[in-house]
Each structure stands twice: as C-alpha cells, then as structure tokens.
Amino acid sequence: MAPHSIMSSRTFFVGGNWKMNGDKKSLGDLITTLNTASLHDETEVVCGAPTVYLDFARSNLDARIGVAAQNCYKVAKGAFTGEISPAMIKDCGVEWVILGHSERRHVFGESDELIGQKVAHALESDLGVIACIGEKLEEREAGTTEEVVYAQTQAIADNVKDWSKVVLAYEPVWAIGTGKTASPEQAQEVHEKLREWIRANVSEAVADSVRIIYGGSVTGANCKELGSQNDVDGFLVGGASLKPEFVDIINARA
Numbered sequence: 001m002a003p004h005s006i007m008s009s010r011t012f013f014v015g016g017n018w019k020m021n022g023d024k025k026s027l028g029d030l031i032t033t034l035n036t037a038s039l040h041d042e043t044e045v046v047c048g049a050p051t052v053y054l055d056f057a058r059s060n061l062d063a064r065i066g067v068a069a070q071n072c073y074k075v076a077k078g079a080f081t082g083e084i085s086p087a088m089i090k091d092c093g094v095e096w097v098i099l100g101h102s103e104r105r106h107v108f109g110e111s112d113e114l115i116g117q118k119v120a121h122a123l124e125s126d127l128g129v130i131a132c133i134g135e136k137l138e139e140r141e142a143g144t145t146e147e148v149v150y151a152q153t154q155a156i157a158d159n160v161k162d163w164s165k166v167v168l169a170y171e172p173v174w175a176i177g178t179g180k181t182a183s184p185e186q187a188q189e190v191h192e193k194l195r196e197w198i199r200a201n202v203s204e205a206v207a208d209s210v211r212i213i214y215g216g217s218v219t220g221a222n223c224k225e226l227g228s229q230n231d232v233d234g235f236l237v238g239g240a241s242l243k244p245e246f247v248d249i250i251n252a253r254a
Contacts, residue, residue: 009208009209010209010210010211010233011042011043011044011211011233012040012042012043012044012227012233012234012252012253013043013044013046013167013211013213013233013234013235014043014044014045014046014213014234014235014237014249014250014252015045015046015047015048015068015096015098015130015167015169015213015215015234015235015236015237015241016045016046016047016048016237016241016242016246017048017070017098017101017215017236017237017238017241018047018048018049018050018070018241018242019048019050019070019103019238020050021050021242022050022053022242024053024056026242027049027053027056027057028056028060030242030246031057031060031061033244033247034047034061034062034065034246034247035060035061035062035065037247037250038247038251039064039065039247039250039251040250040251040253040254042253043234043250043251043253043254044066044234045064045065045066045250046065046066046067046068046096046130047061047065047066047067047068047241048067048068048069048070048096048098048130049067049068049069049070050070051069051070051071051084054067054069054089054092054094055092055093057094058092058093058094059093066095066096066128067093067094067095067096068094068095068096068097068098068128068130069084069089069094069096069097069098070097070098070101071084071097071098071099071101071104071118072084072085072086072089072097072099072118072121072122072127073085073118073121074114074117074118074120074121075121076121076125085125086121086122086125086126086127087125089127090125090126090127095127095128096127096128096129096130097122097127097128097129097130098130098132098169098236099115099118099119099122099129099130099131099132100115100118100119100131100132100133100152100156101132101171102132102134102171102173102176103176106136106173112151112152112155113155115131115152115155115156116155116156116158116159117159119131119156119159119160119166120159120160123159123160123161123162123165123166126165127165128165128166128167129165129166129167130167130169130213130236131156131166131167131168131169132169132170132171132215132236133149133152133153133156133168133169133170133171133194134149134152134170134171134172134173134176134215134216135148135149135172135173135174136148136173136174137173137174140172140174145172145190146190146193149170149190149194150197153168153194153197153198154201156168157198157201157202163202163206163209163210164209166210167210167211167212167213167234168194168210168211168212168213169212169213169214169215169236170187170190170191170194170212170213170214170215171214171215171216171236172186172190172216174216175215175216175217176215176216176217176238177217177238177239178217179217180216180217181216181217181218181219181222181226182214182216184222184225184226184228184229184232187214187226187229187232188229188230188231188232191212191214191229191231191232192230192231194212194231195207195210195212195231198210211233211234212231212232212233213232213233213234213235213236214226214232214234214235214236215235215236215237215238217238217239218235218236218237218238218240218249219240219245219249220240220245220248220249223235223248223249223252224252226252227252227253235249235252237249
C-alpha cells in the first residue's frame with residue numbers, strides 16, 4: 001500500500017486541550033462558536049475540558065464533537081481525595097481522557113509507570129485515551145529525543161490491548177506554550193520514527209492504523225503545513241483551542 005493511501009485511511013484527529021482555563025461564560029461562547037461552525041466532516045474533534053466543566057461541555061457541545069477529561073486516576077473509586085475515575089468520566093457522558101500530558105509529568109511529577117497504569121485502567125473502562133509523549137529541550141539538545149519518546153511509548157504500549165481506542169500525541173515539551181513550534185520536518189521525523197517503533201514493537205497493523213498527532217504551539221497559521229506531513233494525523237491544540245481559530249485548525253485538511 002502506498003504511504004499516501006495509508007495516511008488517508010487514518011481519520012484526522014484534532015483535540016483541544018483547554019487546560020485550567022475558562023469559565024461558563026467564555027466556554028459557553030466557545031461552545032456556541034464550535035456548534036455553529038462548518039467543521040470538516042472527515043475530522044474527529046475532541047475538546048478537553050476542566051473536570052468541573054465536563055458535564056457542562058458534554059451537555060452543551062454538539063454530539064459530533066467529543067469531550068475528554070484532562071486526567072484520571074488508575075482505579076474506579078476509593079479514598080483518593082481530589083482524583084476522578086474513568087467510571088465518573090463515563091457517567092458524565094464523556095468518552096475520552098488525556099493521559100501523560102507533559103504538565104502532568106513535569107509539574108505534578110507523574111512517572112511513566114503511573115501513566116501506564118492509568119492508561120490500562122482507562123482502556124479497561126472503555127474510555128478512549130489520548131496518550132502524550134515528548135522530550136524536553138535539554139533532551140533534544142543532548143540528542144536523546146528518540147530514547148526518551150521510545151521509553152515513554154513503551155510504558156504506554158505495555159498497557160494497551162486494543163489500540164483502536166488510543167491516539168498518540170507527540171508534544172515536544174520545549175514547544176508547548178512557548179511559541180516555538182517544531183518545524184513540519186522535525187514533527188514528521190519524530191512521527192515517522194514513532195510509527196517505525198510501533199511497527200517493530202507492536203505490529204504492522206497498529207503502526208498503519210494508530211493516529212499520531214502533534215502538539216506544541218499549533219496555530220491557524222501553521223496547521224496546514226504541519227497537517228500535510230505524511231505521519232502527522234492531527235493535533236493536540238493548547239491555547240489556540242480556546243479561540244475561534246480552533247475552527248481553522250480543525251479544518252486544516254479540508
């Protein structure tokens with residue numbers, strides 16, 4: 001199969017990570033914008049809402065737009081103050097969770113092992129998982145990008161039985177919220193290597209079907225060029241997902 005036909009068989013996926021931003025007024029306005037926008041019908045769209053707004057987002061967003069929690073814990077219930085479980089997320093009608101985001105790893109100290117356990121439990125609970133990986137600036141400068149992202153991917157892959165529920169998000173930490181974006185060539189290079197790693201360590205079929213999306217200062221201005229890369233199957237968008245330009249990013253492949 002020619003690479004291009006493989007690429008086009010993977011549904012383009014655009015996630016918006018609202019992080020710890022917004023209130024009912026501003027998010028309500030954003031939801032209205034998304035609900036009334038003309039969105040590319042061959043692109044899957046998911047919005048990552050703050051926990052307290054999951055119900056609000058799911059109740060108000062059009063059914064064609066998915067909703068994700070930004071984190072969850074590794075068990076269904078119990079004495080874990082401040083945590084939420086996949087069961088609770090599903091009870092709000094929400095179908096996705098973002099796990100292993102660099103802010104969870106580097107601000108809150110989550111280990112590869114914990115992220116792997118969370119991935120396993122979320123998938124067992126029938127949630128879709130947007131699993132994040134990516135190197136820090138000093139790791140890229142030291143030439144250890146591959147080593148770092150392969151180790152992170154291994155910790156995730158060890159906990160996945162059904163890859164159809166997983167989207168892999170490559171987010172170079174040095175490009176998140178910094179205004180620095182990996183060049184389309186840099187993004188493609190890592191995505192291609194990740195796909196080869198999956199081919200060698202998981203399977204041919206998963207390598208061809210799993211969506212590997214890019215995150216790190218994606219904007220309306222750079223999304224088309226990034227999205228045209230063969231192994232870039234979409235985006236995880238931070239700041240720009242709170243603005244009307246998110247619509248342009250969703251429509252990058254239109």
